[in-house]
Amino acid sequence: MTDTSSPLTDRWFYALVAVGVFLNATGLFPPVMELDGALYACIAKQMAQTGDFVNLYAVGTDWLDKPHFPFWVIALSYRIFGINTFSYKFPALLFFLGSVVYTYQFTRLTYSKLTAQVASLVLLTAFHGVLSNSDVRAEPYLMPLIIGPVYHFYRVFGGDRYAISSRYGISEGNLHLLAGSLLTGCALMTKGVFVLIPIGAGLVLHWLLTGHWHELLKLRWYAAIVLSFAFTLPEIYCLYQQFDLHPEKVIFGETGVSGIRFFFWDSQFGRFFNTGPIKGEGDKFFFVHTLLWAFIPWSLPYTSALASG
Secondary structure, rough: OOOOHHHHHHHHHHHHHHHHHHHHHHHHHHOOOOOHHHHOOOHHHHHHHOOOOOOEEEOOOOOOOOOOOHHHHHHHHHHOOOOOOHHHHHHHHHHHHHHHHHHHHHHHHHHHHHHHHHHHHHHHOHHHHHOOOOOOOOOHHHHHHHHHHHHHHHHHHHHHHHHEEEEEEEEEEHHHHHHHHHHHHHHHHOOHHHHHHHHHHHHHHHHHHHOOHHHHHHHHHHHHHHHHHOOOOOHHHHHHHHHOOOOOEEEEEOOOOOOHHHHHHHHOOHOOOOOOOOOOOOOOOHHHOOOOOHHOOOOOOOOOHHHHH
């Protein structure tokens, strides 16, 4: 890879990073926004106050919608900093900044330092990221839990090219595999099984397009899948304890609702096909217009480059 940056470029980069961090940090202090933000804050508040990290309750009733991981993180923050707006938003900001670091590190694997700097600045200043650090939901937590595994798994794929060595009797490749699987498990416990698509699709397409299809036959990737779901067992346990052990509970107006089935099917495939208990509008152009507003102001040069390329 070619390093096209200079000391002057580096100084500008660090200055712009500081501005970007400050811009996102301004969301720490405004009040938690309705509806979802306030709901998530209250769910984590009850978890922190009761010490019950297994069951999710909203307004005194069993709540089955999102997985546990963000609520665990927020509840831990509440216990450290007290129950306030800052405690709710601060861990989300840290996770978001982690995604910026991972984006820089991943880009550096195959592109120049300048390209990595631009990529990280785009992510740091895109409108949706700034908005997500003010109206905190699951997105800031999910961002590093997607790009993180991509980085670690690509390091495993790179192998000797990235000087993977042995430390403490464990190969660095296995450490990257373990780290990628752990972050994937946390991503599953943040959003559900569909996170496997953005994590794995890029690698698989890269292998197919570059003639490395034989990677699909290597046991290490199947070990990564097994490990990822093994790291998801805390979520499965909690859902089993709260819902599957209590078929008498009325959830979504029905009894006999399985939390585990909801996690693996209804929450993701049910929403995608609009057949689950939680339905949406089914907008076929959702990702098109979302991309346009979420990456403002960078969506404008993106569309121009796409049209001219």
